[in-house]
Amino acid sequence: MVARYYKLSGPLTFVHVSLLDDRSEFYEQLRVKIVPEDRVFVVTVTRANVVANTVDYISLVLRAKNGILQLSRRGHPLSQILKYLLFGTGEVGLMVHEILLEHWKQRPEAERPRLFLVSP
Numbered sequence: 358m359v360a361r362y363y364k365l366s367g368p369l370t371f372v373h374v375s376l377l378d379d380r381s382e383f384y385e386q387l388r389v390k391i392v393p394e395d396r397v398f399v400v401t402v403t404r405a406n407v408v409a410n411t412v413d414y415i416s417l418v419l420r421a422k423n424g425i426l427q428l429s430r431r432g433h434p435l436s437q438i439l440k441y442l443l444f445g446t447g448e449v450g451l452m453v454h455e456i457l458l459e460h461w462k463q464r465p466e467a468e469r470p471r472l473f474l475v476s477p
Contacts, residue, residue: 365423370398374411377404387411409452413460416453426450 377385383406390401400419405411416424426449 367422368396368398370400370419370421372400372402372412372415374405374408375401375403376408377406382406387414389415408449409456412449412453413456416457417460424453426453 385404385406387405388403390403392399392401400415402411402415412426
């Protein structure tokens with residue numbers, strides 16, 4: 358359904374990130390599990406400190422062609438930034454977008470993924 362709605366071709370990958378209880382553990386290594394399910398891949402990442410950085414890392418490693426990012430919360434941008442800095446949450450979709458833009462400025466790539474920011 359997602360592929361038809363957004364007119365995407367190729368396999369789809371869904372990423373689920375679970376955060377550490379103690380997010381001050383900066384030296385923890387991510388644990389990644391990939392499960393293929395009928396032309397769809399489910400990537401489960403555990404032991405993460407921050408959701409947005411983890412999604413960015415996974416998308417760069419997988420060389421994503423497209424990204425659909427859910428805009429889950431509405432609110433003042435300052436409150437979203439504070440939630441991101443303090444708790445690793447906040448408006449994850451916008452933070453993923455900003456982190457990838459900064460990455461591309463430093464390392465230009467010929468082919469960048471298309472990003473879709475979706476509001477509920």
